[in-house]
Amino acid sequence: MHFPFLDSLLNILLVLILFFTKSSFVKADEIQVPEPLTTNNYKKELSKGLHIVDFYSPYCSHCKALEPIWNDAYREFYEESQKLNIHFSKVNCIESGDICDMEQITFFPNIRLYGPSGFIKNYPNEAKRSKESLIQFARESAANKDNFKKTKVKSSSKNISGKELEGLIENMNSKEEGILVSFWPSKNMNKSDQETVFEGCESCLTFQRTWSAVSKFAPNKNVEVYHVNCEAYKSFCAKYGFKHLTERSFSEKDPGVAFILPNNHMKRFWKYCKPLSFEPSTYIDWATRLISNSKVPEISIEDILKKENTNVITSLLSNNLETFNTRVTYVKDRNNLALSKESMESISSLDVELLQTNYEFLDNIEEIFAPVEKMINYNETEGLKKFDRNYINLIKNINLPAYMIWKEGNFIPAIVSADIACSESCLLDLLLKKLDQLRYSTYSKLPKTTKEMKKLFSNRHNRYVVLQVIDNNEENESIKFLGNLSVAACDYFYTYSNYIVDQLMLTDNHIKSLFEKMSTKIELSINEKNDLKSSFDKIEKQDIDFMFVDIKEDLTFKDRLKLPERPEGYIDGDIIIIDKKRRIFYTKNALGNNLNSLSKYDLKESLLTLTLPSYSHSKIALDSRMPLNAFHPVICIVGVFLLFFLYKFRRSITKIHLGKKKQEGIILGNFKGTLKD
Incomplete structure (x- = not known):
């Protein structure tokens, strides 16, 4: 039986379904x-x-x-x-x-x-x-x-003349507040947010907004905010390093920033030498850090544990930081000598927090490792993990003075010490070198600029980079993955500390006797400490850079690393291990499974199979892959040899051919001569 009414109704429904489907999924x-x-x-x-x-x-x-x-x-x-x-x-x-x-x-x-x-x-x-x-x-x-936000932050920065600011610089001892001052390629900008035509300064318009925010929040940190028109005060700006802002030109330039310290513990005038930032907190944090570093606050074990006992993973994601703060602690010797003004200034120029403590700090250094031991004892099948007493004693017996470096979010310090013949400037050089090596060591964001990428891969101190892929849109999952990475990193360091002790024990009987001496709490002599340090320096280090990349924010990371596409893509939780020396990467194990941080234990074992295979319980090797577009050194060398071989082969063939021609010419000449005769 046929029902025309039902057919019409079905046709209408079909049209509606197609319409809404099409409108919902627009190509x-x-x-x-x-x-x-x-x-x-x-x-x-x-x-x-x-x-x-x-x-x-x-x-x-x-x-x-x-x-x-x-x-x-x-x-x-x-x-x-x-x-x-x-x-x-x-x-x-x-x-x-x-x-x-x-x-x-x-x-x-x-x-x-x-x-x-x-x-x-x-x-x-x-x-x-x-x-x-x-x-x-x-x-x-x-x-x-x-x-x-619908309303702009109004600027409260004060316009100041060069002469007035010069007077403030000379009389800062009478002031309690520091001074942040910006320098502009302008002549009569009274308010730093007023509409101004800047010639050759494309960044000035953006920075006006930044400086308005700085002027709003800096006073809360005991910092006053000023600005200077460099075209009006040319000699003053030129004197303090801003000559490029004094003349009108169409060559591209940026506004400048400086800070004036309210005491004479370090130099008073500090020029901001990093690339211009549009984040107001950059300048406020820089100013407050300089004030703090000029006083070099004392710190205790309890203070360090309080600082590190925060959810830094959450703060990293919520604040969109590029990296964690770095703290440098100066450990004084028994003479209790303070840092020199020159050392304080050199360290402060690196944007690190400077602290100090006395030699007794090392007596309870094992307390620093207690939170780490709590983190790494997550797998009951491995037994109880406690840092080797010999490793703790090794730290307790370093030469003093020394520096201890903490990257925020990491309880384990890097230590910089030298033999007794090393002066303060010599020790400072070692610290600066170590800080450069540790630039990307703990939970740094993968750099986005070509310049920073080159720095990362030219730093061969740490051969491997462990890159955690996260999706910050899934914040809870990202926190879990970064947390697992943190635990795996600490677990790896625990095994690495055992490796250090084992290597030292294998050195000779003299080093063994020093460990026995330390175990009885007898202090080592200066020469014995030097012997121990010399043996430690000879050990092949296996440190690792731990970094992360947000795939929703950084869409070009695959291109910068020259990673190949894969059908499933790179997703939240994936791990990419990069061997900077061999220019290869690892994304899968030998079974073809993707590396990820779902399992803290598996990640730690993956790292050990690369660096310390004799300490790994896993028998599954990693499956290496060469970047598709990378100019691999081995290929490069083979290519050069092939070109050289082809060049030599061609020359030899040419010589043979020319030799035959020459010989034919001689024979022909002789034959013609014979005919003439």
Whole structure:
């Protein structure tokens, strides 16, 4: 029996299903890129959420090259952009010249971030203009909730003349507050946030917003905030290292920052020498750290345990830090000699926290290892783990004075000591070298710039890098994975400490006798300590850099590391181990399973199979892979030999051929001569 009514109803339902299905799953290539903003809708649109705006000219070749990349980024990021309330917009500076004049656009293409309060910052100069980098910039911008605020922070920075600031520098002993001061390529900027035309200073507009925030929060840390117009006070700015800001030019420059200490324990005037940062806390933390370091606070075992007994993993993720703080503790000898002014200044220039303690600090050093022992005793099948008493005694008997370096989040210190003949400047050189080696040692973010990547891979002190992949959108999972990595790292160090003791015991009977002497709590002589240190220095070290990368924030890490694509991709919890010496990486074990931090024990055993195989309980080796695009040294050497062989072979063939020709010529000549005769 036929029911026309039901057929019509089914057809209508089918059309509705197709319509809603299609509207729910819009294909990327069907998403229409919106028309450029104009004077009619520019301000209205920018008041809604965040906007990454491309100011362009239709006659600019670079703009034309960017257009398909921009459109691809818009389409791929469209659905996510709606959720994050951040949008890709464009302005045609030929058709809407008034907008570009108002925004001081001086080149094309010019990519900027805007929020409800107006201009926020420029697209980073060092970032590529690629689809991945544009999306990464959008995600990072949306993650900062301050960008969505509708009102700008008003600047309370005080405009000061060069002469007035010179007077403050000379009379800082009478002041309790330190002074943060910014230097600008301007002549009459009274308020640091007032609308100003900066020639050749693209970063100045972004930094105005930064300095306003600095002026709001720095006074809470007992720091006053000022700014100087360098075009008005040329001689003063030139005297203090900011001559490039005194003259108008179109060569690119950045504003400068300095700090003036409120005491004479170290030099008073400090110039900020790192690349310009747009994070206000960078300058406030730098200033407060300099004030603290100038006093070199005393620290105890209890203080260290309090500092480290925090959930640093959570703070790392929530604060979006690049790395943990580094603390350097100066351990005084029995003469109780304080650090010199020169050493204090050299250490403070490295952005580390400087502390001090006396020689009795080492008497209870085993208390530092108690929290680590608690962490690593997670596997009952391995038995109770306690640090070897010989290793503890080894630390207790280091030559003093010495330095102990703590990276925040790591209870285990790196120790810098020298033989008795080493002066304070000699010990300082050893410390600076060690700090450079430890740059990426504990839970640092994978660098994003080419320069920093080169530094990472040129540092061969630590041969291996363990890279933890996380997805910060899944914060609880990321905390778990980073926590497991932390435990595995401590567990690895526990085994490594046993390796150190075993190697020393194998050295000779004299070193064995020194360990026996230490076990009876008899203090070693200076010469005996030197013998012990000399033997320790000869041991092949197996330290490791532990780092992480957020796959939602850093979309280009695979390209920077030259990792191949894999069907399942790289997901939260994955581990990548990189051998910097051989230029190879490990992502799987011999069974083909992905390396990850789901199991603390398996991760620790994976590390031991590479570095200390005789200490590993696992019989599963790792499956190495060479980066597809890497210029591997072995291939390079083989290639050179092949080219050399081909070159020699060709020359020998040529010589034989020429020899035959020559011989034929002689025979022919003789034959012609015979005919003439």
